[in-house]
Amino acid sequence: DTGVSQDPRHKITKRGQNVTFRCDPISEHNRLYWYRQTLGQGPEFLTYFQNEAQLEKSRLLSDRFSAERPKGSFSTLEIQRTEQGDSAMYLCASSPGGGGQPQHFGDGTRLSIL
Amino acid sequence: RKEVEQDPGPFNVPEGATVAFNCTYSNSASQSFFWYRQDCRKEPKLLMSVYSSGNEDGRFTAQLNRASQYISLLIRDSKLSDSATYLCVVTLKSSGDKLTFGTGTRLAVRP
Numbered sequence: 001d002t003g004v005s006q007d008p009r010h011k012i013t014k015r016g017q018n019v020t021f022r023c024d025p026i027s028e029h030n031r032l033y034w035y036r037q038t039l040g041q042g043p044e045f046l047t048y049f050q051n052e053a054q055l056e057k058s059r060l061l062s063d064r065f066s067a068e069r070p071k072g073s074f075s076t077l078e079i080q081r082t083e084q085g086d087s088a089m090y091l092c093a094s095s096p097g098g099g100g101q102p103q104h105f106g107d108g109t110r111l112s113i114l
Numbered sequence: 115r116k117e118v119e120q121d122p123g124p125f126n127v128p129e130g131a132t133v134a135f136n137c138t139y140s141n142s143a144s145q146s147f148f149w150y151r152q153d154c155r156k157e158p159k160l161l162m163s164v165y166s167s168g169n170e171d172g173r174f175t176a177q178l179n180r181a182s183q184y185i186s187l188l189i190r191d192s193k194l195s196d197s198a199t200y201l202c203v204v205t206l207k208s209s210g211d212k213l214t215f216g217t218g219t220r221l222a223v224r225p
Contacts, residue, residue: 031211033212033213040122042201042215042218043158043213048212098211100146105159107156
């Protein structure tokens with residue numbers, strides 16, 4: 001399967017714990033995006049990378065959130081000191097970049113905070 | 115005002131019906147437009163891009179009216195498998211093509 005892959009699919013953790021998610025984009029896709037989706041809403045943009053450079057971060061991305069894409073391939077999203085409000089589906093997408101090309105999404109990581 | 119607005123539905127239609135979804139966007143600088151489909155607890159999947167000239171893909175037709183900042187999706191001859199949430203999506207070139215989603219319109223096709 002050469003699509004976007006995310007790991008883990010599900011994560012259940014206690015409030016206050018740190019969690020890290022991984023995203024492997026489609027090969028040779030320069031752009032990688034993170035979104036968050038809560039029940040009944042469309043996905044909301046969190047951040048994106050052009051190769052290894054993080055070019056934009058949403059105001060939704062508090063200082064407890066950090067994302068990296070160290071070699072311009074896979075990316076990680078870490079949430080520190082998780083809160084109840086962090087419960088959501090975290091979606092990763094990739095695209096070749098530029099020209100309004102559509103993004104292709106991974107299956108997502110569903111985070112539940114107890 | 116939300117950047118992308120959609121009627122959340124649900125639209126409940128019989129098989130074979132024609133159904134239309136509408137969407138409006140607030141930023142006149144929006145550059146690219148898409149419809150994505152999302153099944154329950156799954157990831158969004160690209161249904162089709164939307165062009166000013168209008169475009170068709172089988173039973174699906176999308177239209178864009180830039181002057182009115184309005185996007186539509188028409189589904190003809192609805193199938194049970196069309197039941198899903200349809201997300202209207204726009205991008206701004208100046209923002210790295212990040213996607214801005216509407217809340218989605220739920221469609222339920224009944225036998």
